[in-house]
Structure formats: structure tokens, C-alpha cells
Amino acid sequence: MIPVYMINGFLESGKTDFISFTISQDYFRTGERTLLVLCEEGEQEYEPRLLKKTNTIVEIIEDEEDFTVDALSYLAKKDKASRVIIEYNGMWQHKNIQLPPDWKLEQQITLIDASTFPMYYTNMRSMVADMVRNSEMIIFNRCDGVDTLASYKRNIKAVNPKADIIFEGSKGEINMTLEEDLPFDINADVIELDNFGFGVWYIDIMENEQRYEGKTISYVGQVLHPKKFPKGYFVPGRMTMACCSEDMAFMGLATKYDGCDRFPDKSWVNVTATIKNQYFEDYGGVGPVLYAKEVKPCKEPEKPIIDFTAQ
Numbered sequence: 001m002i003p004v005y006m007i008n009g010f011l012e013s014g015k016t017d018f019i020s021f022t023i024s025q026d027y028f029r030t031g032e033r034t035l036l037v038l039c040e041e042g043e044q045e046y047e048p049r050l051l052k053k054t055n056t057i058v059e060i061i062e063d064e065e066d067f068t069v070d071a072l073s074y075l076a077k078k079d080k081a082s083r084v085i086i087e088y089n090g091m092w093q094h095k096n097i098q099l100p101p102d103w104k105l106e107q108q109i110t111l112i113d114a115s116t117f118p119m120y121y122t123n124m125r126s127m128v129a130d131m132v133r134n135s136e137m138i139i140f141n142r143c144d145g146v147d148t149l150a151s152y153k154r155n156i157k158a159v160n161p162k163a164d165i166i167f168e169g170s171k172g173e174i175n176m177t178l179e180e181d182l183p184f185d186i187n188a189d190v191i192e193l194d195n196f197g198f199g200v201w202y203i204d205i206m207e208n209e210q211r212y213e214g215k216t217i218s219y220v221g222q223v224l225h226p227k228k229f230p231k232g233y234f235v236p237g238r239m240t241m242a243c244c245s246e247d248m249a250f251m252g253l254a255t256k257y258d259g260c261d262r263f264p265d266k267s268w269v270n271v272t273a274t275i276k277n278q279y280f281e282d283y284g285g286v287g288p289v290l291y292a293k294e295v296k297p298c299k300e301p302e303k304p305i306i307d308f309t310a311q
Helices: 015-024 048-053 069-078 117-123 125-133 149-159 195-205
Strands: 002-008 034-038 056-060 083-087 103-113 137-141 164-169 172-174 216-224 233-241 248-251 268-280 285-297 305-307
Touching: 002 015, 015 034, 015 048, 015 083, 015 103, 034 069, 048 056, 103 117, 117 125, 125 149, 137 149, 149 164, 149 195, 195 216, 195 233, 195 248, 195 305
Parallel strands: 002 083, 002 103, 034 056, 034 083, 103 137, 137 164, 233 305
Antiparallel strands: 164 172, 216 233, 216 268, 233 248, 268 285
């Protein structure tokens, strides 16, 4: 199988700089022939000396309709490629991507210019979502002077909770999210989560589990009983919309409560629970588990779906 590395991003998002840096690293320079497929040409060009030194052959596909399985297979065979890097066009449809059967997608990375992200996210939200949905890593560059990085992170995590998100400025990586950026008092005896707070909390706990160890939270959630869960466990969570109706997802954590069976699926409850990080089989490892102190039936909230597009 030929390993493939897909690099996404809109024009001038830093894809060329990122790829140039990557192929110049010792861990990538193994002497193998690399096929670099360019689906758009920006202002930044690849240095011929670097391409020759790294045994990299550049092939250009200018039109989306030419990005086909047959065309890609032909290029790999012609150039005797041992691996492939694709600099994909941010304006092309991601759902239509098809790779040759002997190609294996090893990693997908999306580059985003932080200074222009609000414009793209406002006007081309579905395209942004398509780009980041299957990416293992999202890199925001040019972050200097941008004071809304925490909201950028929430926007991306709402679409792809498992993605690693990196913020980079002129002096290197920027750490996010700080406790003071959270829309609730993390040191309160009971952390009260409203709609917005629940969405932020869920996204943050996926990356900062230890921040919430031993904390007590309270929120309104909808009941879900996963079939494979052990007796006495359920998931009181919320439906969320990250981009559009096609991106609806249920956010919730495994919750221990001996009386949970009396609450039917899709009913609404008010949960007060303490958070513990521990092994849970359905997680496939260690993760946050809620131990409910109290679960009470309640009315459906006025806005049952947490809409990240409105935040």
C-alpha cells in the first residue's frame, strides 16, 4: 500500500510552507520517491533544490474533474512513487475524494489562517466543516493579535471532537484553552452549565480531563441508554449542531446512577454529578465518567439543540 498524506486548507493558508518544512525533516527523508500532487498553485512555490534533495516529484492537477482514481494511479506509476502528499484545493468537494485501491490515507491535516478564519467560517461554513471533519490535526497559523482563539477551538471541536488543534504564532505554539476563557466558574462548589456552558465544558473536558477531576456539575440533558452499557449506566447528554443539520451529533458522557433505568430514552432530566477519570470499557481506555448524585425529570428546554453556529 502507498501511504498518502492529505494536506487541506484554503488558498494562502500555509500549506506549501508546511509541506516544505515536513519533507525537509530527517524523519521524512528516507530516500524514497515522494509524489507531491498540487491541486492549486498559490504565491508560495516549492524550491527546486529542496525537491531534488528530497527526491520529490511535483505533479499538478488543475481541475477537480481531473482528480480521479485513474489519474492518480497513472501519476504514481509514472513517477515510481513510494508515498504521496496531496496539497488539496480548499474549494473542491471533500466528500467526492476517491483514492486508488492500493493507496492508504495515513494522515489528514488541515491548515487554517487564523486571521481569515472568521470570514471563511461565516461565509463557507460547510466547506470548513468538510475540511476538518476527518482531519487528525488542525493547525491555526498566523495567530498573533487574534484574541478569539478559544472560540475558534470550540467551532472546530464541535465538528471534530477528536482532532488535535494547534495554534501557532510568530514565536511558536500558543497554549489553549485557559481556565479564564471558560464561560462558567470552574471553582464553584457546583458548576452550573447552561446550553452554551455545556457545549464548552464537553469540548474542554475531552482535552483537559484532569481539570475536572472531582468537580461537581449540574445540567439539563436528554436520556440515552446505549445497548452495550453495563447496568446502572446511561448517558444524559445533548444534541448539538456544529455546522448544519447534516452535522448533528449527540454529546454526553457515561454516567453511573442506580436508578437510571426508570428514565426512558429521549426523556429530559436535570443531572447533578461528580466527575472521575477512570477506565470505562466503552471508551476503550481511561476517560471522564460521571457519578450522579441526583437525577430528576424535567421539561424539555426551550432550545433543546445546542447550536454552535450561533455562538
